[in-house]
Amino acid sequence: MNLLNLIQRSSVPEPWSEGDKIPWDEPDFSHRMLRVHLSQDHDWASRRVSKIDAQIAWITQNLLPQPSKILDLGCGPGLYCTRLASQGHTCTGIDFSPASIAYAREQSSPRCTYHQADVRQADFGSGYDMVMFIFGEFNVFRPEDGARILRKAAAALHPGGHLLLEVSTFEAVRRQSLPSTSWYSTPNGLFSERPHLCLEERFWHPERHVTTERYLIIDAQTSEVTRYAASTQAYSQDDYRALLESCGFQEVIFWEHFGAEALTPESGLQAITAALR
Secondary structure, eight states: OOHHHHHTSOSSOOTTTTOSSOOTTSHHHHHHHHHHHHOSSOOSSSOOHHHHHHHHHHHHHHTOSSOOEEEEETOTTTHHHHHHHHTTOEEEEEESOHHHHHHHHHHOOTTEEEEEOOTTTOOOOSOEEEEEEOTTGGGGSOHHHHHHHHHHHHHHEEEEEEEEEEEEOHHHHHHTTOSSEEEEEESSOSSOSSOEEEEEEEEEETTTTEEEEEEEEEETTTOOEEEEEEEEEOOOHHHHHHHHHHTTEEEEEEESEETTEEOOTTTOEEEEEEEEO
């Protein structure tokens, strides 16, 4: 894109029309994102280690009373798999990011296996005691893709196995559309190692309950414009329950805590567990 394309851009993009997701699989982007995952200064891409450790303790206490076979969808750099494996569990992680998967493999134990793949198309395998998909990643998928992922998760579990799903609340997705526009300049950042200007636009689609975020990155030296976009689907608790039950799950529980974190409307996330019928 160039500056004229920017000026002539669609005023309100349709959800997912400008890209299904920010391209986590692009090599340079994935290396920059890995730095965000591993930072202990914030909880943007992954939680800090102290919070992960508390959640591992919660998972072990509530869902894994004995050594188990676990599938971690969107595993990132393997921060959960590595810790679960150290407790005697066997873990498989799937993630779209080549840098994250490479890092996970470098840290790996014999009890961990990692695959770089899109969870929408990946073969999950079978015979798992638990499938986990956490930190709100489920909401970035179109509803039909989200349902397909849940059906594949159900097929991957043995009878009585559990799903651990951490999702964004309806209110949190709605809040993502605010403010509607903003911008910043930086010498480098997540979207580019070069000096650039980032223009952000955010849109709420009330009829579809979707927030779309558009990022326009203007290179300071060339004036070249690169566009990224991400859409996030909002669901109510009733929506989540109905969706999980339609995909073969029962005993759907909404938890007030996940590890040491209290899950409130302000926190923006909700932990859900469900058992395979």
